[in-house]
Amino acid sequence: xxxxxxxxxxxxxxxxxxxxxxxxxxxxxxxxxxxxxxxxxxxxxxxxxxxxxxxxxxxxxxxxxxxxxxxxxxxxxxxxxxxxxxxxxxxxxxxxxxxxxxxxxxxxxxxxxxxxxxxxxxxxxxxxxxxxxxxxxxxxxxxxxxxxxxxxxxxxxxxxxxxxxxxxxxxxxxxxxxxxxxxxxxxxxxxxxxxxxxxxxxxxxxxxxxxxxxxxxxxxxxxxxxxxxxxxxxxxxxxxxxxxxxxxxxxxxxxxxxxxxxxxxxxxxxxxxxxxxxxxxxxxxxxxxxxxxxxxxxxxxxxxxxxxxxxxxxxxxxxxxxxxxxxxxxxxxxxxxxxxxxxxxxxxxxxxxxxxxxxxxxxxxxxxxxxxxxxxxxxxxxxxxxxxxxxxxxxx
Amino acid sequence: xxxxxxxxxxxxxxxxxxxxxxxxxxxxxxxxxxxxxxxxxxxxxxxxxxxxxxxxxxxxxxxxxxxxxxxxxxxxxxxxxxxxxxxxxxxxxxxxxxxxxxxxxxxxxxxxxxxxxxxxxxxxxxxxxxxxxxxxxxxxxxxxxxxxxxxxxxxxxxxxxxxxxxxxxxxxxxxxxxxxxxxxxxxxxxxxxxxxxxxxxxxxxxxxxxxxxxxxxxxxxxxxxxxxxxxxxxxxxxxxxxxxxxxxxxxxxxxxxxxxxxxxxxxxxxxxxxxxxxxxxxxxxxxxxxxxxxxxxxxxxxxxxxxxxxxxxxxxxxxxxxxxxxxxxxxxxxxxxxxxxxxxxxxxxxxxxxxxxxxxxxxxxxxxxxxxxxxxxxxxxxxxxxxxxxxxxxxx
Numbered sequence: 001x002x003x004x005x006x007x008x009x010x011x012x013x014x015x016x017x018x019x020x021x022x023x024x025x026x027x028x029x030x031x032x033x034x035x036x037x038x039x040x041x042x043x044x045x046x047x048x049x050x051x052x053x054x055x056x057x058x059x060x061x062x063x064x065x066x067x068x069x070x071x072x073x074x075x076x077x078x079x080x081x082x083x084x085x086x087x088x089x090x091x092x093x094x095x096x097x098x099x100x101x102x103x104x105x106x107x108x109x110x111x112x113x114x115x116x117x118x119x120x121x122x123x124x125x126x127x128x129x130x131x132x133x134x135x136x137x138x139x140x141x142x143x144x145x146x147x148x149x150x151x152x153x154x155x156x157x158x159x160x161x162x163x164x165x166x167x168x169x170x171x172x173x174x175x176x177x178x179x180x181x182x183x184x185x186x187x188x189x190x191x192x193x194x195x196x197x198x199x200x201x202x203x204x205x206x207x208x209x210x211x212x213x214x215x216x217x218x219x220x221x222x223x224x225x226x227x228x229x230x231x232x233x234x235x236x237x238x239x240x241x242x243x244x245x246x247x248x249x250x251x252x253x254x255x256x257x258x259x260x261x262x263x264x265x266x267x268x269x270x271x272x273x274x275x276x277x278x279x280x281x282x283x284x285x286x287x288x289x290x291x292x293x294x295x296x297x298x299x300x301x302x303x304x305x306x307x308x309x310x311x312x313x314x315x316x317x318x319x320x321x322x323x324x325x326x327x328x329x330x331x332x333x334x335x336x337x338x339x340x341x342x343x344x345x346x347x348x349x350x351x352x353x354x355x356x357x358x359x360x361x362x363x364x365x366x367x368x369x370x371x372x373x374x375x376x377x378x379x380x381x382x383x384x385x386x387x388x389x390x391x392x393x394x395x396x
Numbered sequence: 397x398x399x400x401x402x403x404x405x406x407x408x409x410x411x412x413x414x415x416x417x418x419x420x421x422x423x424x425x426x427x428x429x430x431x432x433x434x435x436x437x438x439x440x441x442x443x444x445x446x447x448x449x450x451x452x453x454x455x456x457x458x459x460x461x462x463x464x465x466x467x468x469x470x471x472x473x474x475x476x477x478x479x480x481x482x483x484x485x486x487x488x489x490x491x492x493x494x495x496x497x498x499x500x501x502x503x504x505x506x507x508x509x510x511x512x513x514x515x516x517x518x519x520x521x522x523x524x525x526x527x528x529x530x531x532x533x534x535x536x537x538x539x540x541x542x543x544x545x546x547x548x549x550x551x552x553x554x555x556x557x558x559x560x561x562x563x564x565x566x567x568x569x570x571x572x573x574x575x576x577x578x579x580x581x582x583x584x585x586x587x588x589x590x591x592x593x594x595x596x597x598x599x600x601x602x603x604x605x606x607x608x609x610x611x612x613x614x615x616x617x618x619x620x621x622x623x624x625x626x627x628x629x630x631x632x633x634x635x636x637x638x639x640x641x642x643x644x645x646x647x648x649x650x651x652x653x654x655x656x657x658x659x660x661x662x663x664x665x666x667x668x669x670x671x672x673x674x675x676x677x678x679x680x681x682x683x684x685x686x687x688x689x690x691x692x693x694x695x696x697x698x699x700x701x702x703x704x705x706x707x708x709x710x711x712x713x714x715x716x717x718x719x720x721x722x723x724x725x726x727x728x729x730x731x732x733x734x735x736x737x738x739x740x741x742x743x744x745x746x747x748x749x750x751x752x753x754x755x756x757x758x759x760x761x762x763x764x765x766x767x768x769x770x771x772x773x774x775x776x777x778x779x780x781x782x783x784x785x786x787x788x789x790x791x792x
Binding site: 001004035036042051055060062064098099103106110115131227240241264269271 | 397399400401402403404405408409430431432433435438440443444447448451452455456457458459460461462495496498499501502506507508509510511513524527528530531622623624632636637638639640647649650653656657659660661662663664665666667668669
């Protein structure tokens with residue numbers, strides 16, 4: 001039978017990264033293409049204890065239907081925690097628990113955008129979010145990245161050119177895939193531009209807590225006096241992604257629409273996971289856990305950058321050093337066929353993500369690829385980057 | 397600030413049932429308005445054991461990112477189980493794990509329907525599904541229910557009148573809210589009509605396993621030789637709704653689109669819950685558990701119907717006896733203001749759901765309200781129905 005699908009899904013393709021995962025599933029392949037936290041990063045003992053106690057004392061709470069907004073103690077704690085630690089959340093804001101930050105992208109777009117509306121995003125940007133946006137038939141307008149975040153002149157031009165722009169999507173800290181962190185000055189400028197042109201901001205901050213060097217930079221949401229910023233947070237990088245717990249902090253009218261959409265999408269987020277997140281934040285030393293993560297990723301990132309200095313840089317592949325996050329963004333010399341390089345790497349059993357996967361238009365030229373250092377072991381990292389270096393030496 | 401929302405969410409309202417829950421949260425109110433399984437229905441010890449073992453032996457599996465399609469062992473087992481026990485699943489079919497059956501409604505509509513398309517549904521029908529459909533700006537065409545399911549003449553007329561109909565939505569077993577089960581004859585007729593008019597069928601079967609009397613009737617999906625039926629299943633009523641695990645069995649091209657949409661919606665379903673569902677089905681006596689549920693709900697349903705015979709029927713409120721499910725559908729005499737009756741019940745601290753909440757157009761006349769018997773205790777049931785009877789005696 002021939003099936004007819006909706007216009008919105010006709011052109012949607014599975015994420016290119018997910019396709020690459022199929023190669024990466026071959027155990028003989030060194031995968032530098034994932035975005036998974038290191039297995040060492042999971043507080044398994046704590047989750048085990050919390051889970052056992054919960055099932056013993058309050059099993060029904062974890063098994064019965066719950067409210068769409070999320071587990072009330074977690075919501076209340078997160079509001080306090082984010083206000084106290086990050087100056088996020090004003091009186092006009094509210095908070096909803098979601099199925100990972102991915103659901104914030106989905107339901108924000110569903111709530112704000114009509115077909116043909118425009119979302120302004122960083123170029124490159126996180127493919128999972130871009131695909132979610134695309135599924136609502138919006139048009140993506142990419143703004144080039146500089147070392148300290150979006151090119152502000154290009155952003156202003158985009159805002160001038162796009163009267164149907166509904167929001168600016170940004171990952172200000174250790175952006176996926178570029179690793180770039182937006183400067184405080186640009187965060188303030190971005191906020192002022194959004195305000196001036198009457199568009200909202202969707203600030204996605206999965207990696208903010210993973211800063212292992214340099215100075216903390218306040219989030220855009222922290223200077224939101226006008227109720228124009230939707231902040232997306234997640235436990236995926238600081239607790240465990242398999243649990244699928246994220247949250248949005250945004251003006252109440254926006255949260256209300258997200259909640260109505262969430263009712264129709266999945267009723268509520270898995271409640272066991274919400275309770276585990278709450279107990280972990282309140283009954284354990286959450287700050288010590290974040291410190292442990294920073295130590296872990298500092299070590300892994302430096303190990304990875306050292307390997308790159310050893311194997312890649314001498315062979316004409318450059319990269320931007322990072323101060324946090326899980327990714328490094330590597331650049332091939334002009335004139336080299338990036339996709340071909342990535343394919344040849346796969347043939348030598350090393351998987352990286354071709355940079356064009358992260359563009360608003362995958363057919364635009366791109367000299368970059370993304371490397372992840374959190375998932376592979378040190379041995380895998382060494383082997384993978386060494387092989388990339390050998391390949392570069394041969395063909396560049 | 398004034399916020400502008402997308403056209404699709406402008407008119408979406410929180411579910412009327414959810415609004416009623418706010419009254420029901422008052423502990424002095426007897427709530428007959430929920431749809432929650434009985435707390436006694438949860439296999440808490442099994443979940444406790446599975447969860448402890450999982451966290452001890454394979455914690456990383458439960459905490460790390462997983463694939464969008466769902467936990468592979470659960471998918472494989474469900475395919476076999478549904479084929480063996482319900483003759484569901486042909487070679488052209490595939491299966492995806494979702495965040496409850498609610499997500500099947502959401503992503504099926506997203507995959508199949510453009511704005512202005514039509515979904516044909518039972519009238520009344522499950523409000524959660526109707527709201528999910530509405531969020532894609534489809535038009536709902538309700539087909540009146542008879543004692544043995546949809547009025548087939550009206551269904552055929554609807555198919556003739558609605559060239560943009562994309563699928564027929566049905567809950568064939570112990571329908572929510574009406575309690576009605578579609579006869580085998582009508583299931584076959586519905587299938588033939590759908591085939592003839594080139595529309596798909598979305599068969600939602602949350603209550604099929606909760607038949608406590610009468611004869612098993614094969615699902616519509618079991619005679620799908622043409623690849624036109626999308627079957628939605630769930631663990632919410634047979635394991636635990638707070639876990640949010642459901643699934644769709646449908647032709648592979650449809651499943652592929654649902655998977656792409658799910659990637660953008662929430663990446664994957666909470667993996668702990670998927671593993672618990674798998675272990676519970678395979679390491680425990682799942683059939684014995686279903687038997688226990690049937691015994692539990694048979695007892696509660698009969699207790700409830702006895703109370704209704706005692707308190708309501710003599711006071712002019714009628715109902716349709718049921719052979720499964722969690723709901724009873726009660727009818728007030730013509731001329732009585734149903735909404736006013738429900739409000740007066742709330743003032744006497746008994747909550748039921750006004751029947752118009754389940755209509756495609758809430759403003760249509762409706763003489764019915766829905767009672768749930770699985771959530772309240774026997775004492776609460778007795779008290780609630782007695783008070784409804786007193787109210788009926790006074791004002792009818």
